[in-house]
Amino acid sequence: MKHGCFTSVGQTKNGMKSYLVMNDVYDTFLTKSDWAYDHIVPISPDASNRKYFRLTSCSGSAILMDAELESPKSFDAFQDVANYLNSIGLSAPEIYASDRTHRLMLLQDLGVRTFAQDLEIDQALEPERYKAAISMLCRLQAGPGMKRSVATPDNLTEMLNPFFEVPEVANCTHGNLQLMRTKLHELFNRSLSKQSTLSLRDCHVENLVWIPNRTGPAQVGILDFQDAFNCDPCYDLVSLLWDVRRDLDEDLREYLINSFAFKKGIDRTQISRAINALKLQRNLRILGIFDRLVSQGKTKYATFVPRTLRYVHQALESEDCVTLNADLSLPLERYERKYESQ
Structure with a gap:
């Protein structure tokens, strides 16, 4: 029924x-x-x-x-x-x-307004909210962990299927697809930590709620987590700091990355490698998902495409991902052309 x-x-x-x-x-x-x-x-x-x-x-x-x-x-x-x-x-x-x-x-009911809604009302809350979210992620990753699926290089590559299935992308990659998959697999294998931690997967300001009567990491209410898996510690960091729905002050982003690195005791160079690989992986996947949602009539997601494309191009400009630049140039051009008029 x-x-x-x-x-x-x-x-x-x-x-x-x-x-x-x-x-x-x-x-x-x-x-x-x-x-x-x-x-x-x-x-x-x-x-x-x-x-x-x-x-x-x-x-x-x-x-x-x-x-x-x-x-x-x-x-x-x-x-x-x-x-x-x-x-x-x-x-x-x-x-x-x-x-x-x-x-x-x-x-x-954890609260009526999400972080995103709070920040629309008062942009000055941005440092406080994001710092609290970083503390929440560090507490999450310090826990004993859960038996959830592990995001191996194989799985992360497979998660990109939604992008490669976009008709305009599929039409220009069929002869080169396996080579691209191989290069992406190699990128994830060399850039990501073998020590995985629990990741929420959709950690961004629309899925977080401020709870003023709680303290510490518990002040951050978490709304969407059923797809949680075990992945590189930077997965949720990338989701939070490169949110396709909103821009973030670059100085604040850099501060938050350094704060995360210090709290986690992870080398900053290693974090940068992981960020670049995951920024490429997440946002290519998101482009595919947005295309599917738009085809289902959820046209609001088309408004997030330019920012998502910008994050992909930023990742491809990094030394870590540059080997994929030529391979992805035409597929991204075709995708971008599709959304230029929307």
């Missing part, structure tokens, strides 16, 4: 507007969870297939997550990783109730 949506608006007993529960699945789950609410509103969707709703009452608020279109494996991963993050003193949403059959969860 497909889950319905909250499709009409009515009045609650206290006069507030409320999205009415229009299907038995939600209604039964919320009744069993024993979480009373006065009104419920949808939260703007992200790039995933999940739907979120904020339930509020006089006693507080909670988040209803509908992951009906996600796999049971992804649903279980959300639960497992959330529990692990909380166990090491970080702040993932506490899970109040779950229904694996219908893939519903009732979650703790």
Whole structure:
């Protein structure tokens, strides 16, 4: 049975507007969870297939997550990783109730505004928020770790399939694809640490929430983590500091990299090599994912393409990635041309 949506608006007993529960699945789950609410509103969707709703009452608020279109494996991963993050003193949403059959969860509401929304209101918060995020990542990587998939050079190369499957890219790489894959594999093999740590994978300001009544790394609420895997320690650093959704002051970025290197005790040269390789890998993959999302009608992602392309070109200008510059020149030109008019 497909889950319905909250499709009409009515009045609650206290006069507030409320999205009415229009299907038995939600209604039964919320009744069993024993979480009373006065009104419920949808939260703007992200790039995933999940739907979120904020339930509020006089006693507080909670988040209803509908992951009906996600796999049971992804649903279980959300639960497992959330529990692990909380166990090491970080702040993932506490899970109040779950229904694996219908893939519903009732979650703790960590806050209304993300880091991204805070920074839109007050740019002066940028150093504080990013420094806190770096502390959170260092705490994450100091934990005992989880048994999750490992991002080997093979896996990182395979993760680039979305880019190479873009029709305009595929049309000009079919004769050269294996050579490019080999060069990318060699880049990851020589540039990345063999000592992997847990990585959130989508660590950026839209997935982080400030929790003022907590202290230390726990002040940073984490929203999206079910795809976590074990990778080079710089993976989340690159995700955070080269965010395709927003620019970051270059001096602040350099400060944060040095702070991360000092706290982790990693040589700055090694960090630079890893950053360049992962900046190329992440952003090529993102270009492929954005193209798929745009083809599905999620056209807002086209606005992030120029910045993503800029990050790719920055990586290719580095000494570490320069051997791939000629091979990727035509595919990137074709991709860029596709989005010039959008």
